Amino acid sequence: MEDQELLRLWKKQENKIDELLNINSQLLKEQISQKARKALVGLKAEKVLGIVTGAIYILFLGALLGIGVAATPYKIDFFVLSIGAIFLVNLKVFIDYIRHLVMVSQINFERPVADIQEQLLTLKLSLINSTRFVVLQIPFYTTWHLGNSWFPNHANPSWVIIQYVITGLFACLAVFLFWYIKPKNAGKKWVKWVISSAGISHIEKSLIQLQELKDFKADS
Secondary structure: OHHHHHHHHHHHHHHHHHHHHHHHHHHHHHHHHHHHHHHHHHHHHHHHHHHHHHHHHHHHHHHHHHHHHHHOOOOOOHHHHHHHHHHHHHHHHHHHHHHHHHHHHOOOOOOOHHHHHHHHHHHHHHHHHHHHHHHHHHHHHHOOOOOOOOOOOOOOHHHHHHHHHHHHHHHHHHHHHHHHOOHHHOOOHHHHHHHHOOOHHHHHHHHHHHHHHHHHHHHO
16 A cells, blocks of 8 residues: 555656646747747837838938939939939838838747748848848949039049049949848858848847757757
């Protein structure tokens, strides 16, 4: 009888230990999942701020473009061409910010880890492509101040050469960055630094936490 009583008590304690282990396991899973969620809070905040400031900048560019078109209604000058290009690029980026905010908001952390990782990787790819597009406006910041009335025909030849060199260098830089900033180069140090401004670091943190959760589930 004593042996049976000891066996019963031992099984009872074993069940309690198993229950505690399951509770601790669930708490740890929830903690890791919460860290993955929190990693995206910063990304949401950045996108909201970008949408607000982007809207103001686009309105400003639109006003400048309207003034330029009104001043030269029958021809396209350097100012209209440059501001127009900058406006279109920033409008595209502004739309991307809204789309990315929607994509982040649609991520459901109750779904399987593999599905969440796929959504985050899709978002990461979209952020990289958006960053590539931003660099295309770089050379137009070197030409908006030029006027058809004096450039290049009535400008100092040395100034014309300097202007061509500067614009050419910035154009080459823009083309190089557009070509080189790709998902396959995202791990390289300076590319990583460039795309970090798009919020990639927040996604990386979330992916790390999700991988930890995936590994934990595989071990348990």
